Amino acid sequence: MTQPILSVRDLATSFFTRRGEVQAVRGVSFDVFPGEMLGLVGESGSGKSITCMSVLRLLKAGGRIKGGTASFEGTDLLSLDENALSELRGNRIGVIFQDPMTSLNPTLSxxxxxxxxxxxxxxxxxxxxxxxxxxxxxxxxxxxxxxxxxxxxxxxxxxxxxxxxxxxxxxCDPKLLIADEPTTALDVTIQRQILSLLKDLQQRLGMSVILITHDLGVIAEVTDRVLVLYGGLVMETAPVRDLFARPAHPYT
Ligand SMILES: Nc1ncnc2c1ncn2[C@@H]1O[C@H](COP(=O)(O)OP(=O)(O)OP(=O)(O)O)[C@@H](O)[C@H]1O
Ligand SMILES: [Mg+2]
CATH class of the missing domain: 1.10.8 (Helicase, Ruva Protein; domain 3)
Known part of the structure; x- marks a missing residue:
């Protein structure tokens, strides 16, 4: 069987706030296989972004990974030293964040x-x-x-x-691209263009992609497999066709 490029096991992440602990991710496990586009869906606050930010160890202040492993090409990203990790980020692993306006520097071409x-x-x-x-x-x-x-x-x-x-x-020719709601800020026609571009690039470059979205139409069109999150837990994981034909969980 093909080895996954990314293998996440029992990932748990909490935020420690003045009002106490908020369990954002509560034991999430999933695999991403070479060349596939995995959709990550779920309602707002279900833990989609925090799952990916935990894997990349880019959590905001107050966020802490409490347990689990995230093995990328055999290396556990969660226990890797910071230098080695920043060597992987933006190189072997590409990331597209939610808001392109704040992610680009307005003062540089x-x-x-x-x-x-x-x-x-x-x-x-x-x-x-x-x-x-x-x-x-x-x-x-x-x-x-x-x-x-x-x-x-x-x-x-x-x-x-x-x-x-x-x-x-x-x-830098990443093997894995993580795209967090790459099209939410765009109008529908442009959304379609960007998604078909991503799909085309994934196939041409042979990358794996994790596509975060809460748009099930998007998922049906471009992803190969879907992971449904709800309240920081994985509800189900299924090939796209099965998920739409017979959803196993009521949330789906
Ligand atoms: N900075 C923070 N401080 C405290 N709790 C946080 C913080 N960021 C996230 N959380 C908690 O983590 C949970 C998951 O957040 P996350 O950003 O992963 O949601 P999401 O599924 O990406 O939602 P959306 O679709 O709105 O982007 C939230 O419900 C919230 O309770
Ligand atoms: Mg999010």
Whole structure:
């Protein structure tokens, strides 16, 4: 049988607030296999983002991983030292966050930001990084790539900004891409374009993708398998077709 690229077991994460402990993730286990797109669905607050942020160890203040393992290509991300982990993040594992407006730096050209993402993990000259940035813009279908590198985020539409975010996440050929609600801020037509772009990239580059969304229509269209979260627990995991044909859990 194929080995999973990411294997999460019994992940538990809590936030410690003045009002006490909030158990955001309560023993979540799942696998992501090479080349598949796994959908992570569930209502708001069900633990989708915190599950992924825990795996990447990017929790906000007050958040603490209480237990579990997250084995990526055989290495437990939860016990890895910080330097080795930041070497993996943005390199072997690409991430697209929920809000592209706050994730891009408004004072730097988009080209500069994509080049930075490349140079952070690769030994390359600026000319090589620039060439790679153009290649990435073409990959995510930003027209007139070479010219558009000089633009600033505010000169781009929401959809184009999201393409820049995807280009940055793909800068170092990740094996796994984690996309947290990559299209919620966009209108429906643009959402479709971005999703079909992600699907196309996943297939062409042979990456694994975890796609977080609460839109079941999106899930049906692009993912191979779905994990349903509810209250920090996994409700069910099933191939997309089965989930829609006969949902096992009432929440689904
Ligand atoms: N900074 C925080 N402080 C305290 N509790 C938090 C914090 N962030 C998240 N939580 C708790 O963790 C739970 C899961 O949050 P999470 O962000 O993973 O939800 P989500 O499924 O991604 O929701 P959404 O669809 O709204 O993005 C929340 O219900 C909340 O109780
Ligand atoms: Mg979220």
């Amino acid at each position: 988009v080209g500069e930001q994509v080049m930075e993402a490349i140079l952070r993990h690769r030994k390359a000259s600026r000319a090589e990084a620039r060439a790679r940035a153009i290649e990435l813009f073409e990959l995510v279908r930003i027209p007139s790539a070479a010219t558009r590198l000089k633009s600033y985020p505010h000169e781009f539409s929401g959809g184009m900004r999201q393409r820049v975010m995807i280009a940055m996440a793909l800068a």
